[in-house]
Amino acid sequence: MTKPPVIAIDGPSGSGKGTIASELASKLDFNYLDSGAIYRTLGIAVQKANVDFMNHAQIVEIYNKSDISFESVKPHNVILNGKDVSMLIRSQMGSDVASKLGQIPEIRDILLEGQRAYRREPGLVADGRDMGTTVFPDASLKIFLTASVKERAKRRYKQLITKGIDATLPDLLQDLEERDKRDTERTVSPLKPAEDAVTLDSTDLTIDEVVNQILKLFLK
Numbered sequence: 001m002t003k004p005p006v007i008a009i010d011g012p013s014g015s016g017k018g019t020i021a022s023e024l025a026s027k028l029d030f031n032y033l034d035s036g037a038i039y040r041t042l043g044i045a046v047q048k049a050n051v052d053f054m055n056h057a058q059i060v061e062i063y064n065k066s067d068i069s070f071e072s073v074k075p076h077n078v079i080l081n082g083k084d085v086s087m088l089i090r091s092q093m094g095s096d097v098a099s100k101l102g103q104i105p106e107i108r109d110i111l112l113e114g115q116r117a118y119r120r121e122p123g124l125v126a127d128g129r130d131m132g133t134t135v136f137p138d139a140s141l142k143i144f145l146t147a148s149v150k151e152r153a154k155r156r157y158k159q160l161i162t163k164g165i166d167a168t169l170p171d172l173l174q175d176l177e178e179r180d181k182r183d184t185e186r187t188v189s190p191l192k193p194a195e196d197a198v199t200l201d202s203t204d205l206t207i208d209e210v211v212n213q214i215l216k217l218f219l220k
């Protein structure tokens with residue numbers, strides 16, 4: 001039986017992959033998986049439970065007891081145990097705890113099955129760090145989306161300010177550089193393009209331009 005098609009979009013923080021993946025999912029009427037939101041939400045649950053990030057067994061226990069879901073319509077609000085945590089997970093703390101969790105092999109393993117469950121008819125657009133390399137190695141199309149670190153910091157700044165979340169550009173730049181380092185240097189599923197991925201640099205492209213390029217590649 002053929003599985004539903006997957007468009008995997010990976011890339012560093014602020015490359016625009018979330019916005020682009022969600023837009024593509026709407027255009028194609030596909031399901032959408034924001035894998036970073038799962039890491040962020042679990043991170044918040046761990047933080048709330050006051051559990052040390054070194055205590056992997058207890059983090060697994062928290063994951064098993066947590067109910068994490070996404071609303072199917074945009075902006076895909078994220079619900080943790082019945083509470084909307086969409087704003088909280090986008091905070092600096094949410095970014096930090098997610099990146100830390102991403103470095104723990106056991107956590108990456110237990111999240112695999114849950115992520116793959118989003119692959120349903122008529123198809124899926126999934127964004128993250130390891131969608132094309134580990135979670136959906138048989139994806140129909142793999143995109144590695146990049147942009148300069150300065151441009152990514154500017155985009156994140158705009159995004160946070162629009163949402164009413166406090167931020168400064170130098171802090172965001174430093175945070176992105178630290179997260180890039182953690183995400184690319186970790187031993188398990190590091191952030192890197194899959195061998196068969198198409199790399200797109202979005203520094204000087206609009207969202208529509210990137211979406212259209214990906215659509216062309218998918219539909220050809």
Ligand code: DC
Nearest residue numbers: 013035036039098099102128129130
């Ligand atoms: O995509 P994002 O910025 O929301 O992701 C937040 C953090 O979660 C990121 O710094 C690393 C981690 N993450 C991961 O390790 N693997 C994924 N597939 C998605 C996110």
